Amino acid sequence: MHSQDYDRLYLSPPHLGRHEINYLHKAIEDNWVAPVGPNLDGFEQDVCAFTGVKHALALNSGTAAIHLGLRLLGVGPGDEVLCPSFTFVATANPISYLGATPVFIDSEAETWNMCPERLREALEDMRRRNRRPRALIVVHLYGMPARLREILALAEEFEVPVLEDAAEALGATYEGRPLGSFGAVGVFSFNGNKILTTSGGGMLTTNNADWAAKARAWATQARDEAPYYQHSELGYNYRLSNLLAGIGRGQMGLLDDRVKKRREIYAWYQAKLQDLPGLGFGPTEPAEGRSNRWLTCLLLDPTETTIMPEQLRLHLESHNIESRPLWKPLHLQPLFAGLPMYGGAVCTDLFTRGLCLPSGSALTETDLYRVARAIRELWPT
Structure with a gap:
């Protein structure tokens, strides 16, 4: 189709x-x-x-x-x-x-x-x-x-x-x-x-x-x-x-229901896709914290997969599924060129390896399976 x-x-x-x-x-x-x-x-x-x-x-x-x-x-x-x-x-x-x-x-x-x-x-x-x-x-x-x-x-x-x-x-x-x-x-x-x-x-x-x-x-x-x-x-x-x-x-x-649903969506993606080599999820909750999991974010490990985030984004787009890169760090933005920066390697690495998946609280399990199937299509079997 x-x-x-x-x-x-x-x-x-x-x-x-x-x-x-x-x-x-x-x-x-x-x-x-x-x-x-x-x-x-x-x-x-x-x-x-x-x-x-x-x-x-x-x-x-x-x-x-x-x-x-x-x-x-x-x-x-x-x-x-x-x-x-x-x-x-x-x-x-x-x-x-x-x-x-x-x-x-x-x-x-x-x-x-x-x-x-x-x-x-x-x-x-x-x-x-x-x-x-x-x-x-x-x-x-x-x-x-x-x-x-x-x-x-x-x-x-x-x-x-x-x-x-x-x-x-x-x-x-x-x-x-x-x-x-x-x-x-x-x-x-x-x-x-x-x-x-x-x-x-x-x-x-x-x-x-x-x-x-x-x-x-x-x-x-x-x-x-x-x-x-x-x-x-x-x-x-x-x-x-x-x-x-x-x-x-x-x-x-x-609000309580929406947080519950977003957290369930994150856990669903994690459970259904964790077997794919080089595909992980983040960020990680600190022991003292509880996230609302506003967006489910994945990270690709280049030592375990050759698939790139932009390749995956375009593939999902071909299935009429919106995804989005992680935030581009501000120290890399032309608007803020030359301003002071302490460190930079971590957020730059996250930007190059990450992608946000559909995470809306109205998503059905059928919708989620559609996203998961599309992602799996890219991975070698």
């Missing part, structure tokens, strides 16, 4: 439930279609209740949340911000928005997140040069908890505030505690491909009431208290709409 004979299997499409429409209908009936409204407040309260963080601010993207979070941490022109290289560009772009410079850190091979050893190397090197980074961004890539115990200890030792980019990690935990609750500021994304979605959206979390109020003001054009429009600070149009927040409210009730 040709690829057009099959419906397309996407990497991570939205998966809506039954209740989102109720919140949308209520907002429309009550004429709460402007940016603020009860759904917005309720969505923020839902995230606070789930994470245990005191304050949450619903925004139009996770990128906006990182931008506001870095500004709360005092990042500005001439500053340096430590950041993993192995992540989506949205982690680092807000550093540049603020006129600061990203300083990239390599991954470690287990969780694929920021390597504590390379982080210490960077911090000690900057101390020798009488430079102290203004902030540290820790990312939980593909929903996998980073080695937080070591990373947070280093941040405390070197007195660097932490922004926790949990954009891909809602529902994951570390030492039994929800990710997004460890940093001075936390960030989630509700983009269409995430484990929960608001179509497009994000969330900033913090336990600091003053910061929450400040970020809320910045996100609504930093309007002063006055009967007319007066502005003393730079602001942004970053708030999430009340309608989209309604989708988020309906989605939050599904």
Whole structure:
């Protein structure tokens, strides 16, 4: 059969439930279609209740949340911000928005997140040069908890505030505690491909009431208290709409089920394909952590197979199955050419050997078998 004979299997499409429409209908009936409204407040309260963080601010993207979070941490022109290289560009772009410079850190091979050893190397090197980074961004890539115990200890030792980019990690935990609750500021994304979605959206979390109020003001054009429009600070149009927040409210009730399903999908692929020479899966959960397995990622070992990730991607595409390379490290991006990098071999190796498979929580076992059969076609028997 040709690829057009099959419906397309996407990497991570939205998966809506039954209740989102109720919140949308209520907002429309009550004429709460402007940016603020009860759904917005309720969505923020839902995230606070789930994470245990005191304050949450619903925004139009996770990128906006990182931008506001870095500004709360005092990042500005001439500053340096430590950041993993192995992540989506949205982690680092807000550093540049603020006129600061990203300083990239390599991954470690287990969780694929920021390597504590390379982080210490960077911090000690900057101390020798009488430079102290203004902030540290820790990312939980593909929903996998980073080695937080070591990373947070280093941040405390070197007195660097932490922004926790949990954009891909809602529902994951570390030492039994929800990710997004460890940093001075936390960030989630509700983009269409995430484990929960608001179509497009994000969330900033913090336990600091003053910061929450400040970020809320910045996100609504930093309007002063006055009967007319007066502005003393730079602001942004970053708030999430009340309608989209309604989708988020309906989605939050599904989170435990969605995490369960994504973890089951990862385990299914692993069980059905582990016999193929040179094909493995990652990243590996730390003993203290529990991933939401947002995306199932495979790794090819060139010492055991001649099949390359791009060859496999194109083969899956011929079956109308979407897959995607792992994130291209930021230190290899033309946008960030020449910026400081500590290490680099680990994340570069992961990029050259990895591929993300369809992982959406609406996938059926029939869908999964279709992916597995297509993968097996490439392997010699």
